[in-house]
Amino acid sequence: MIPLSLSETTLPTVTTQAPDLDYWLLSPLLVVFAAGVIGVIVEAFVPAQRRYSIQTALAMVAVGVAFVLTLVQVGALPADSAGLTLAFATVVVDRPSLFFQGVILALALASLLLIAERRDGESAFTGQAAAVPGSEEERAHVLAGSQHTEVYPLVMFAVLGMQLFTAANDFLTMFIALEVMSLPLYLLCGLARRRRLFSQEAALKYFLLGAFSSAFFLFGIAMVYGYAGAVEFAAVRAAGSSGGLIDGGEPLLLIGIAMIGVGMLFKVGTVPFHNWKPDVYQGAPTPITALMASGTLVAAFGAMLRVFYVAFGTTVAQWRPMLWVVAILTMVVAAVIAVTQRDIKRLLAYSSVVHAGFILTAVVAANADGLTGAMFYLAAYGFTTVGAFAIVTLVRNPDNGAEAGDLTQWAGLGRTSPFLAASLGLFLLAFAGIPLTSGFIGKFAVFEAAVAAGATPLVVVGVLSSAVTAFFYVRIIVLMFFAEPAENAPRVLKPGILTGTTVGLGVAATLLLGILPGPVLEHVIPQPAAETSEAVAAEHTAADSLFAR
Amino acid sequence: MNIVPLQTTAAAIGGGETATFYILGSIVVLAALGVVFSRRAVYSALMMAVVMIGLAVFYGINEAPFLMVVQIVVYTGAVLMLFLFVLMLVGVSSSDSLVETIRGHRLLTAVIALCFLVPLVSGLSSIVAGEPVGLSAGVAAAGGSIPWLASEIIYRYVIAFEATGALLITAVLGALVLAHAVRTKKKRTQKQMSMDRIRSGHPTPLPGPGTYARHNAIDMPALLPDGSVSELSINPVLAARNPEDQHGVPEDMRYSIGAIPESGGRPDAQASNGDEQREDESSWTR
Amino acid sequence: MDPMNYIVLAAIVFTIGAVGVLVRRNAIIVFMCVELMLNACNLAFVAFARMHGGIEGQVIAFFVMVVAAAEVVVGLAIIMQIFRTRRSASIDDANLLKN
Numbered sequence: 001m002i003p004l005s006l007s008e009t010t011l012p013t014v015t016t017q018a019p020d021l022d023y024w025l026l027s028p029l030l031v032v033f034a035a036g037v038i039g040v041i042v043e044a045f046v047p048a049q050r051r052y053s054i055q056t057a058l059a060m061v062a063v064g065v066a067f068v069l070t071l072v073q074v075g076a077l078p079a080d081s082a083g084l085t086l087a088f089a090t091v092v093v094d095r096p097s098l099f100f101q102g103v104i105l106a107l108a109l110a111s112l113l114l115i116a117e118r119r120d121g122e123s124a125f126t127g128q129a130a131a132v133p134g135s136e137e138e139r140a141h142v143l144a145g146s147q148h149t150e151v152y153p154l155v156m157f158a159v160l161g162m163q164l165f166t167a168a169n170d171f172l173t174m175f176i177a178l179e180v181m182s183l184p185l186y187l188l189c190g191l192a193r194r195r196r197l198f199s200q201e202a203a204l205k206y207f208l209l210g211a212f213s214s215a216f217f218l219f220g221i222a223m224v225y226g227y228a229g230a231v232e233f234a235a236v237r238a239a240g241s242s243g244g245l246i247d248g249g250e251p252l253l254l255i256g257i258a259m260i261g262v263g264m265l266f267k268v269g270t271v272p273f274h275n276w277k278p279d280v281y282q283g284a285p286t287p288i289t290a291l292m293a294s295g296t297l298v299a300a301f302g303a304m305l306r307v308f309y310v311a312f313g314t315t316v317a318q319w320r321p322m323l324w325v326v327a328i329l330t331m332v333v334a335a336v337i338a339v340t341q342r343d344i345k346r347l348l349a350y351s352s353v354v355h356a357g358f359i360l361t362a363v364v365a366a367n368a369d370g371l372t373g374a375m376f377y378l379a380a381y382g383f384t385t386v387g388a389f390a391i392v393t394l395v396r397n398p399d400n401g402a403e404a405g406d407l408t409q410w411a412g413l414g415r416t417s418p419f420l421a422a423s424l425g426l427f428l429l430a431f432a433g434i435p436l437t438s439g440f441i442g443k444f445a446v447f448e449a450a451v452a453a454g455a456t457p458l459v460v461v462g463v464l465s466s467a468v469t470a471f472f473y474v475r476i477i478v479l480m481f482f483a484e485p486a487e488n489a490p491r492v493l494k495p496g497i498l499t500g501t502t503v504g505l506g507v508a509a510t511l512l513l514g515i516l517p518g519p520v521l522e523h524v525i526p527q528p529a530a531e532t533s534e535a536v537a538a539e540h541t542a543a544d545s546l547f548a549r
Numbered sequence: 550m551n552i553v554p555l556q557t558t559a560a561a562i563g564g565g566e567t568a569t570f571y572i573l574g575s576i577v578v579l580a581a582l583g584v585v586f587s588r589r590a591v592y593s594a595l596m597m598a599v600v601m602i603g604l605a606v607f608y609g610i611n612e613a614p615f616l617m618v619v620q621i622v623v624y625t626g627a628v629l630m631l632f633l634f635v636l637m638l639v640g641v642s643s644s645d646s647l648v649e650t651i652r653g654h655r656l657l658t659a660v661i662a663l664c665f666l667v668p669l670v671s672g673l674s675s676i677v678a679g680e681p682v683g684l685s686a687g688v689a690a691a692g693g694s695i696p697w698l699a700s701e702i703i704y705r706y707v708i709a710f711e712a713t714g715a716l717l718i719t720a721v722l723g724a725l726v727l728a729h730a731v732r733t734k735k736k737r738t739q740k741q742m743s744m745d746r747i748r749s750g751h752p753t754p755l756p757g758p759g760t761y762a763r764h765n766a767i768d769m770p771a772l773l774p775d776g777s778v779s780e781l782s783i784n785p786v787l788a789a790r791n792p793e794d795q796h797g798v799p800e801d802m803r804y805s806i807g808a809i810p811e812s813g814g815r816p817d818a819q820a821s822n823g824d825e826q827r828e829d830e831s832s833w834t835r
Numbered sequence: 836m837d838p839m840n841y842i843v844l845a846a847i848v849f850t851i852g853a854v855g856v857l858v859r860r861n862a863i864i865v866f867m868c869v870e871l872m873l874n875a876c877n878l879a880f881v882a883f884a885r886m887h888g889g890i891e892g893q894v895i896a897f898f899v900m901v902v903a904a905a906e907v908v909v910g911l912a913i914i915m916q917i918f919r920t921r922r923s924a925s926i927d928d929a930n931l932l933k934n
Contacts, residue, residue, distance in 0.1 A: 012687035012889045014697060015704040026708075033715060040718060048731075088705045130730035132920050140733040150726050157715045164712060172895050176709040179902045180716050183909050187723040190913060200917050207913050208865055211906060212856050215872035218899060219849055222879035222892075226842065229887040231895065245887060247679075251672030567836040574844050581848045584864075584871055585855035593864050600848070600871065604878055607841065611885045613893050616877075616900075623900055628870070628907050635911045636863060639918050658857045666850045673843050681838045682888030694890075701894045713901050720905040727912040 019087040025073065026086065028066040028101060029167075032160045035062030039153030048146075055152040056116040062156065063112060066163075067105040074098045082547055085169060089232060092169040094547055096375065100166040100302035103379045107294040108159045110386045110505050113498040114287035114393060115155060121145050124285040124393065125191045126199075133196040148191060154184040155291065162295050166302030171221040171231040171260075171311075174303060178217065178267070181299060182210050185292060189284040194402040202283025209266070209276045217263025223256030224311075233311040240314035257312055257319045261326075264307065267300035268356045271330040278341075281349035286403060289345065290389035290502075293352050294382035301359055301378055305371060308363055310547045316366050323364045327458055330357030331465035339472050343405040344392055347472070348385065351431055354469055355381055361462055362446040365453035373445035376521060380430070380438035380513045387506015388427040390499050391420055395490045404490035407476065412485030417492045421480045423507050428477055430510045432470035438513035445521075562681070566610055577603040590636050594629060601625045612684045615695050756782040841882035849875035862914045866907075873903050 023030065035058055042054050073093065077083060083094020117123065127146035131138040161181025168174035190203030225231050227249050228239035239245065244253060266273040281289045312319055331354060338350035359381075362374035395413070397404045404410070414421035430439035443466065447459045495503060513520060580603065583596035605620040684694065691697030702710055737745075746752055756771050756779050771782035852875060855868030877896040884892025 012684075012690070014687055014691040015700050016691075018704050019707060021707070033711075036715065037718065040722060043722075087708050090706060091708050128730055129726050129916065130728055137730065137733070141731075144733045146731060146733070148726060150722055154719065154722060154726075157719050160712075160715055164708075172706060172891075172898060173709045173712070175895075176712045176716070176898060176902065179906065180712050180719070183716060183719045183723070183905060186909055186913065187719070187726065190727070190916065197920055200913070200920060203913050204862060204917055207910055208856070208862065208869070211866070211869045211910065212853075212872075215849075215852070215869055215876065218873065218876040219879070221895070222845070222876050222883065225880065225892060225895070226883040226886070229883075229889060231891060246676060248676050251676060255669060255672060562836050562838060570836060570840060570844075574840075577844070578847055578851070581851040581871055584867060585851055585859065590861055590864055593867055597867055597871065601874060604874055607878055608881050608896075611841070611881045613881045613884070613896070616881060616893055616896055619897065619900055620877075623904065624874075628904055631907055631911060632863065632867060635915060638915065639863065655858055658854060661857070662850055662854045665853070666847070669846045669850065670843055673839060673846055676839050677837055678839045678886050679837070681886040684885060684888060684890065686888060687890060697890050698893055698897065701890055702897065706894060706898070709898060713898065713905075716902065716905045720908040723909045724912045727916045 015088070021087055022084075025084060025093045026091070028069045028073070028105070029160060029163050031062050031066045031069065032156055032163065035059060036153045036156035036160060039156060040150075043150055043153070048149075051149040052118075052147065055149045056112075059112055059152045059156060060109065060116070063105050063109045063159065067102060067109065070098055070102045070105060074102070089234065090170050090173045091164070091167050092547070093167065096302070096305070096371065096547060097167040099375055100298055100378075101163045103298050103382060104159065104162045104166070104295050104302075107298065107382045107386055108155070108162075108291065110383070110390075110502045111287055111291035111295065112155065113502045114290055114386075114390055115151060117287070117393070117496055117498040119493065119496070122193065123147060123151075124193055124287050125151055126193050126196055129191055133200075151188065151191065154188055158184040158188070158291070159295065162299035165299040166306070168303065168306075169233055171224065171233075171236075174307070175214070175218060175221060178214060178263075178303075181296065182214070185288070185296065186210060188288045188291075189280055191288075192283065192285040194400070195283075198283045199285065200283075202280045205283075206276055206280045213263050213266035213273065216259045216266075220256045220259025220261070220263060223252045223259060227252035227256060233306070236311040237314055240312065253315065254318060257315070258322060260307065261319065261322055264300065264304045265326060268297060268304065268359075269353050270326050270356050270360060271333045271353065272326070274330070274334065274353045274356075277353055278346045278349040281352070282343060282345045282405070286345070286389055286393045290386045293348070293385045293389065297352065297356065298378045298382050301356075301363075301374060305363060305374060306547060309366065309371065313366075320364060320366065323360060324455070324458065327357050327360040327364055328461050330354065330360065331461050335465045335468040338469060341472075342407055344407055344410065345389075345403075345405055347407070347476075348388055348392070351469065351473075352385065354465060355431070357465070358443060358446055358462055361450040361455065361458050364455050364458060365449040367449060367453050369445070369449035369452055372521070373442070373449040376513075376517070377442035377446050379520075380442040380509070383506050383509035383513075384427050384430045384438065387503050387510065388424065388431075390495075390502040390506065391424045391427070393499060394420060394493045394495055396493060398488070398491045401491075407479065409486050409488055409490045410476070411479050411483040412489070413492070414481035416485060416489070420492060420495075423503055425477045425480065426507060426510055428473040430514065432473040433466050434470075436511075436514050438510045438517070441514060441517040441521075569606075569610065573603050573606055577607075590639075591633070594632050594636060597632070598625055598629055601629065612688075612694070615698055751781075758782045758784075838882060838886050842879050845875045845879040845882070848872075848878070862917070863911075866910050866914070870903060870907070873899055 039055055039058055042051060042058070046054060074095065077093070077095065077098070083092060083097070085092050115124070125148050127144075127148070128138065128141035129148060131141055158181055161177050161179070161184070164177035165174065165181055168177050186203055186207040189206050190200045192199030221231060224236055226246065227244040228236045229245040230236065230239075240253070244250070246252065262273065266276075269277040281293065284292065308319060308323075334350050334353035334357060338347060338354060341347040341350055355377075359374050359377050362370040362377065364370070365373075392403060392405075395404045395410065396402065397409075414425075426437065430437035433439040433443040443462075447462055450456075450459050450462075577600050580596045580599035584593045584600065587593045587596060601620060601624050605617045605625070608614075608620055609617040684697075687697055688694050691700065758767050758769055758771055767784070770778045770780070773779050849872050852868045852871035855871065856865050859865050859868060877899055880892035880896040880899070882892075884890060884896075
């Protein structure tokens, strides 16, 4: 007989057979993935003139079908459990992940409408990315009407990454999803039709900083793996309460949380890590900016909520101070910088940074209300911001047809094109959090959760920051409606059916979620089963009970 | 009974490993510093290769034979070579100016790095992990290190594995979009080219450069029988780059032939031509 | 020697890489420094895998190599595109976006 040695007591897991995959639960992801792959094949075999119509139809149908499948799955989830896991619990299908996926797909559809929009045969993307800007070759391609329909498969892969990012249930899958989401976006950023040098530099900046931050994310995963001996969220969570595998391994956990936090905070773009946002948002083609500002933000917060609530759910005390500091910095610094911006896309970028700070207060709350508040806020903000960027695509310089970013040019737009100015005004009011818009309900939900968790100082800072940002939103509205039209007044394009639909969707969502938030808050967003409890510990279990593990 | 010590000796860290760690570890750290502080990009890339091979040895010591091979074949062999290819395209001699563009940037970086490194290292080195468990038990159960790795990759992480497919397609598609230019004009056929050539008034091949006549530089013009320079013998691209040198002929040649049209070339410029070009390049790659 | 020494080494190499990203201005070297950081992470994963007696760390290191390969292709394509336009790989020259 061989006596039990140490290695035998903790026999390592050896997987010996393939998981029994439930393809039905994976179907929303698979549809989008298939659309991307088919799109690549279309690029290879279909003549260039017919690609545009096939690719747009394929992408929109795929995203639409995936959206419907997601909705069906929400209904099919068992009522008594939080959700189901797949493939050795590497991917999870629960109410928060399905909610985020649904929102991402809807926002992706809205962005796709902007991506597909063409005016006189010109999309927002360069005709030939390989041609040097300003060269004879580029001119030839513009005259020949070249276009990059590869954009659609790339968008599909980015959407796939976003979906998987919110559904990943271990750090490895999450890291892969992060890269699947980011790589196509790095590429898409550099494909703007106008101001191409600018766009290429945005791509370079986004790429280098993105790779830098994912290295931090990965190092954090390594530390957490060292601490817990596993990367599944459930195992990390269990290790958090039992003290980890290595004696005195506490520093590993702390370093891990900090580094993973850096990686996540970079993706959502909060203050010490926000530098990429204004430049990339400004340089990227505006439809892609719309996709990044809405979809990526939702996906990143979805993943962040899962990581901090599930994996680090038992070590809240360790990460809360860090997020406190970041949230306060974000809300203060970004609001102050935003006031000085002169360009509409940069302004929307800084506004996105400030909003990330607001949502962070919900993450800090670490209770069920925080989760539902953040979910509502993300959905509301996503639709509003897609609408706002859709309007940006419509206002062009009179001479060269590039987008008129300079805010001074927007003066008096309320008189020349009242509908457009009114829609933008509504979006800006929603950003500011004025009642009867979705932004107000979102802010209210988020701040309420933070107060319940005892983060009142954060809420005070948040309210002050809202006031500062409201000032510059209102300033733009005043500029549009009460100032004389500028000398170099922009040419306002008539919104086509695609852009018009996106703007309409944004307006409808902003108003509907603002006036009638009840149905969404009650039915769409999962409700914690436990009643509100004063004890912090009980609240934690309530928040976690929404996630499947 | 004697199987147990066998299992634990495979896990224990002996003196040989300690010595390897410190020797190779210091080489890796020095090479990593070399990556960061080499002025020339190529030196950085070579230092990077040293780091990668050093790490591959560490993987081997840490019971990861497959990763050791992958590290050398894929990382050092493919990824780093890709870096070197791009460096060649950009200009091998491209070097970074080490002048600070933002005042105090480097000092600030040093301070941040210290603030980062000191707690990190002190926190990590305070931990004593003790004897590593080692992989021998799992390797025995799975029937080998590589079968174990494979089953985890393909069974447990099958979704991540499939997702990397999307990643690789993205990479290929991205490279294609950014690098491949579609032809806008029709490709000229052989027939058209031959007709153009006859019409050009010079149907025969152009004279070759004087590469092997007296000098080994391709920008050396060939001499016609009467001793004059044949302008057709030099590639117009080369001539366009540095025209006055192309028409000049070095001193010794000038000496022997005598009758060369004076074109204002600097006779000794030929020798230093290569260096000059390199400097040119480095100034626009800086 | 304690196996944590490997982790300390990984942390040092990671920090050197991070410093490189911050101080260097040639985009290719910056990107190489990011690769250095990823390599440091891999060392930590492999060392932890041996410490815990599980293969998961090695699996992750393997996936990281795949990701790094894909990232390199995209990154170098972007760098080449910029280089063709402005004949420079310096991120300082790429300052149109500076505010």
